[in-house]
Amino acid sequence: MKSVTNSELYDILGVSVSASRQDIKKAYRVNALKHHPDKNGHSEESKRKFQQICKAYEILKDERKRRMYDRFGTTDENQWNTETTSYQEQSGMSAGDLFAQFFGGGSTTGSFFNNDTPFFEKRQGAGATPSRRELPRGPDIKHYLKCTLEEVYHGKRAKLALKRTRICKKCKGEGGLKTTQCYTCSGRGMWTETKRHGPMVQTWSSTCSDCAGRGSFMKEKDICRDCSGQGCFRERRIFDIEVHKGMENGQEVVLPGEADEVVCSELGSERVIPGDVIIIMEQLPHNTFWRHQDSSLVLDHCKVDLKTSLCGGPVWVDSHPSGKLLKIDVLPGEILKPGAIKCVEGMGMPKSNGGFGNLYIRFDVAFPDTLKQETAEALKAVLDKEPGLERCAGKPPASVENKEVEEHVLSNFAPDLELPRSGNRKRQARGQSAASKRHKHVGDDSDDSDVAGERNGGCTMH
16 A cells, blocks of 8 residues: 555545545545535535535546645645646636536536526525626516406405515525625635646636625524525415406506515526516406497397387396496387497496496397288388388389389298308309209290399389
């Protein structure tokens, strides 16, 4: 067995002074996994032990450094050649970097447990205020509040529960009451690396990965118990929302500064200026009414009988959002034509500046399918005496001389006029083709006027 001045680094890894490079590598893997701070609650002892293991492996894996250690028995940089200045400057990596590199991670912010936060960062508190820059504004929280037409008409108050992330008031987002200076970077948050390449010296700075550039971390005993050292916590807040009378669909109620104070970003948990909680009123569809220009109500397809449409009378409107049963009088002599739109003033939705909008009603006249003979005769006699009644189809055209008249009656058969036009064209083409074939069988001596009359289907009466 070879003799060495100091076997401390070998003892840290648990290998003999004559161990091979492969044995040293295997011992480092076992000890690094065993004492990694992430697996030991980030205790001070695990951090110290982990640093020692990484430092021992950093020296013993390098044949030149191992020979220097075996010869001098120390890690003092003054006993090494002048190519490097310190442990960090020799390799340009910290214990966390070495661990990440050994286990397949090349990033200086990598973690063995695939944590997106830098090494030891979570002990600093997720809500810690970033230094040397202003806080960004966080996103707004939007929520759609569904309301019925009746609720919007009368107004209401609603309880709304939302979850948000807020800064811990006890530790003020620091994660604890006291911080400890990072011994890796001596509290600077940065380290300077210097390497000599022949006559030239290269120097550059990088962020300390052990403290994520903060220069300090939290001891176990100083961790805030209210937020478990995170500096923030999720809370369930209940807001009292007032829906004003006549609110428009899509109108917003803004609660300023009530959103998250800590958000997740590419850098981990980040403290922000809280955004707003925005409540958007979403009106549910109504079975009978719909809104027009926000303050007006429209009642479509209000059915009235033929008698009321011609002679007047009461029209009853139920399910008005006010909860009242409306009686609307159609005055005698006022004719309600099919599709006529009438206005009832002041029976619409409440206005924000006071008052109410209008109610518009579109009437559908329910015609009877048939009338008794005596009823039709009596109605005809009455209407013939009405001076303002316009007669369109009851009398023949002005000139009927030298014209052949065909008489027809109406039937209840009618095609579906709502079908697509392409379908109509196809049926029309088939009909014309069939008519053409039938015409050929009649003979060439058929009268063209008969065919024309057959196509026109006259409905003139005299």
